[in-house]
Amino acid sequence: MGNSASQAVGSVVGSVVDGAWNAAASRGWLFTQLTRIPTTEEVAWLRKLEAKLTQKMRSENTDDVALLSRIWESAIAPELVNSTEDFSLCTQSWRSYLGFQRDEPLSDIRGGGRLAGEAILYFCESAKGQMLLQKCLTRRRAALAKSATDGTQTFNSYPLAPAIVNCVRNIGAMFNICTEYGGTVDFTMTEGDIYSLLAKGEEGFFEAVVLSMEIIDSLFEAEGGGYMSFPSVNKRALVMLEHQLKLQALKEWEKSESKL
Numbered sequence: 001m002g003n004s005a006s007q008a009v010g011s012v013v014g015s016v017v018d019g020a021w022n023a024a025a026s027r028g029w030l031f032t033q034l035t036r037i038p039t040t041e042e043v044a045w046l047r048k049l050e051a052k053l054t055q056k057m058r059s060e061n062t063d064d065v066a067l068l069s070r071i072w073e074s075a076i077a078p079e080l081v082n083s084t085e086d087f088s089l090c091t092q093s094w095r096s097y098l099g100f101q102r103d104e105p106l107s108d109i110r111g112g113g114r115l116a117g118e119a120i121l122y123f124c125e126s127a128k129g130q131m132l133l134q135k136c137l138t139r140r141r142a143a144l145a146k147s148a149t150d151g152t153q154t155f156n157s158y159p160l161a162p163a164i165v166n167c168v169r170n171i172g173a174m175f176n177i178c179t180e181y182g183g184t185v186d187f188t189m190t191e192g193d194i195y196s197l198l199a200k201g202e203e204g205f206f207e208a209v210v211l212s213m214e215i216i217d218s219l220f221e222a223e224g225g226g227y228m229s230f231p232s233v234n235k236r237a238l239v240m241l242e243h244q245l246k247l248q249a250l251k252e253w254e255k256s257e258s259k260l
Contacts, residue, residue, distance in 0.1 A: 034249055038195045045198045046187050050177040052115035057106050059089055067117050074124035099159035112168040119168050122206040129210050132217050136160050158230050167212040194245045196252035212241045
């Protein structure tokens, strides 16, 4: 896709979000209800999310190994139907199929703790996540086929699992359970815009991760799938995600108000 075409597609993706945001913003005072400190129930969920974010996954922890095994069965095992390879904590398949940077996935997950591991699992087991995973795998197959034909090697996808870990950190900062640079925040007394999403508990957080990956994937395709474009895609996706999450938080707030 040429530069002008990719810019046009990217503009359309952005305008859809901005259009919805502007329509909602025109409702005025409703948005002021979003900026507040968390409720007691939301604080309880934030504590759980924070604890998992800082909980290091370990190869000797049976629960952590079980979680990785479920990720393997959801995302990698279906690609190995003609192989004798079984689940392993260290194998090139983690890199080949999920985009981990090393053969040992725990090294990449470290930045987001147990929360990142659960987010990857949620992504791999959700319908929307599976669709995005298959798109990434299709890109990989196309690259391998092209390489076999003409010997060229082209980066035509992004590192999926590390991108999810990065989304966990970014969304964690939006929920004030961490800072952009890894510090801590007293979220009990910190105002935020999207606490209402915790009406769904942890699922609200994981749904935000999947949404973030949907935006990243759309923008990545709009940019033509180039390696050098990925950093800018991440930045643009984060802005769009913030808009979308505020819209969803507004809907959750309105639901709660309608029940009163």
